[in-house]
Amino acid sequence: MKQPLVYRSQAPSLLPLFSRALLPKSRKPDDHTTLPDLQVDLLGVATNTPSLARYARVCGFSSGTKLPITWPHILAFPLHLKLLTDSEFPLPLLGLVHLRNTITQHRPIATGENLDIRVTLGNQQRTSRGIEFDLITQARSAGQLIWEETSTNLFRMPGDHADKPKSAPPALEHYACSETITAPENLGRQYARVSGDRNPIHMHALSAKAFGFPRAIAHGMWSKAKALAVLERETKWTAGPVRVTCQFKKPLFLPATAQLNWQTSDRGLDYQLLNEKGDAPHLSGRIEWL
Numbered sequence: 245m246k247q248p249l250v251y252r253s254q255a256p257s258l259l260p261l262f263s264r265a266l267l268p269k270s271r272k273p274d275d276h277t278t279l280p281d282l283q284v285d286l287l288g289v290a291t292n293t294p295s296l297a298r299y300a301r302v303c304g305f306s307s308g309t310k311l312p313i314t315w316p317h318i319l320a321f322p323l324h325l326k327l328l329t330d331s332e333f334p335l336p337l338l339g340l341v342h343l344r345n346t347i348t349q350h351r352p353i354a355t356g357e358n359l360d361i362r363v364t365l366g367n368q369q370r371t372s373r374g375i376e377f378d379l380i381t382q383a384r385s386a387g388q389l390i391w392e393e394t395s396t397n398l399f400r401m402p403g404d405h406a407d408k409p410k411s412a413p414p415a416l417e418h419y420a421c422s423e424t425i426t427a428p429e430n431l432g433r434q435y436a437r438v439s440g441d442r443n444p445i446h447m448h449a450l451s452a453k454a455f456g457f458p459r460a461i462a463h464g465m466w467s468k469a470k471a472l473a474v475l476e477r478e479t480k481w482t483a484g485p486v487r488v489t490c491q492f493k494k495p496l497f498l499p500a501t502a503q504l505n506w507q508t509s510d511r512g513l514d515y516q517l518l519n520e521k522g523d524a525p526h527l528s529g530r531i532e533w534l
Contacts, residue, residue, distance in 0.1 A: 246332060248283040255286055255322035258440050264329040265337040273335055273399060275370060279377055280332040283364045284323045291319065292356040299438040302431075303466060304473035310352040313488065314469040316359065316391050317347070318439050320381045323363040324395075325440075327379070333365075335375065335399045338443070338455070342464045343376065344396040348487045348534070351390055359383045359391075367396075374401035416525065419507035419514065423474055427462050427500040435466045461495040467527055471504055471517055479508060481531055490529035494519070502526060 291311055295318070299305075305312040328337045353359070360383070367378040376398050383391040428434075432446035444451035445461055452460040468490045475481060496502060496517070503522050506515040516528040 246280060246282055246330075248285060249326065250285045250287065251323075252286075253288050253290070255289065255319070256326050258322055258325065258442075261322070261325045261329050262442065265325070269334060269336055271334070273375065273401065275401075277334050277375065279334065279365050279368045279375075280330075281365070282327045282330055282332065283362065284326050285363075286320075286323055286361045288358050289319055289361060290356075290358055291315065291353065293319075295438045296355070302434050302438055303469040304477075305469070306473075306477065309355055311355055311357075312469065313347060313349050313472060313486070314465060316353070316361065316383045317381070317393060317395075317465060319359065320361050320363055320383075320393075321440050323361060324379050324381075327363060327365060339399070341398040341400065342395060342492055343398050344394075344492065345465065345468060345490045346394045346487065348392050348485075349390070350392075350485050350534075353383075353385070353390060357385055359385055367394075371398075373398055375399045416518070416523065417514075417516070418522070419505040419516070421478070421506045421508075423478070423504045425470060425474070425502045425504050425517065427466075427470075427496060427498055427502070429460075429499040431462055431466065431498055432460045435463050439463070439465070441465075457495065457497070459497045461497055462500065464490075464492045464527070467492075467496055467517055468529070471515055471527070471529075472531075474504055475506060475513065475515060475531065479506075479513060481513060481533075485534035487532045487534055488529065489532075490527055492527050493525040496526045 300307055362382045364380045366380050369376050376396060379395045381393040382389055436442045441463060445455050445457055446463050449459045501520045503518045506513055512530055512532040514530050517526040
C-alpha cells in the first residue's frame with residue numbers, strides 16, 4: 245500500500261483537487277487495469293461546521309442535537325476526491341457513475357462531536373458494464389467505529405454482454421405512503437455550495453449538455469438525503485442503530501417533481517423515489533433496524 249495520507253482537523257483543499265480531475269490519464273483503462281491500495285485519514289474533524297445548518301435546510305433535515313445520517317459523507321467528500329485524483333488512481337474522475345450507497349450508523353452522532361475519518365478503495369470487479377469499485381468510509385469517535393459507508397462506482401467499458409438485449413426491468417412496487425418531492429432548477433448549485441461536489445453535470449443545463457445530458461441532474465446523495473429527511477420526519481426511524489441502502493436508477497433532471505413512496509414493517513422500511521407520473525424509479529432502497 246502507498247503510504248497513507250493523514251490530515252489533522254482540516255481536510256485537503258478542493259480547488260487543487262478539481263483541477264487535477266481535469267487532467268487526462270496517462271493510459272486508457274483496460275481489462276488489466278488494477279486499482280491501487282490507497283488510504284487517507286482525517287483526524288479530529290469537527291462535525292458542527294458552518295455548512296451544517298445550510299446542508300440541513302437544502303436536504304430538509306430538522307435541526308437538533310443529532311447529525312443527519314448523511315452528514316459524515318459530506319465531511320469525507322474531500323478525502324474521496326483526494327483518492328480519486330491521486331496520481332496512481334488509473335480511472336478518470338469525470339464520467340464515474342455512482343451506482344449504490346450503503347450507510348451503517350451504529351449509534352446517532354451528536355452535533356459537535358469530533359470524528360476521525362478514514363477512506364480506502366476496495367472491492368474492484370470487472371462486470372459487463374465496466375469496472376466497479378467501492379469507496380469505503382469509516383468514522384470513529386474516541387476510537388470506536390460509529391458510522392461507515394460503502395459507495396459503489398462504475399467506470400463504463402464495453403463488455404462481453406454489451407450487445408445483448410436488455411431484460412425487461414422488474415415491475416414497480418407501489419407503496420401505501422407517499423409524498424411529493426420538488427427540486428428547483430438551482431438545486432445542484434445549492435447542494436454544491438454545502439457539499440463541495442461541483443461536478444458539471446449537476447451545476448447548470450449548459451455544463452450538463454457538454455456531458456450528454458439534456459439538463460442538469462440532481463446529486464444522487466441529495467436525493468438519498470432528501471428521502472431520508474422526509475422519512476425521518478414521517479416515521480421517526482433514527483432512534484437506534486440502522487443501515488440504509490440505496491440503488492441509484494434514472495437521473496432526476498432539474499427542475500423536477502417526484503414521488504417518494506414507502507412502506508414500513510417490523511424490521512425496516514422500504515422506500516423509492518419515482519418520477520412525477522410514478523412509472524419510473526430515480527432510486528430505491530431500504531432502511532433496516534439493527
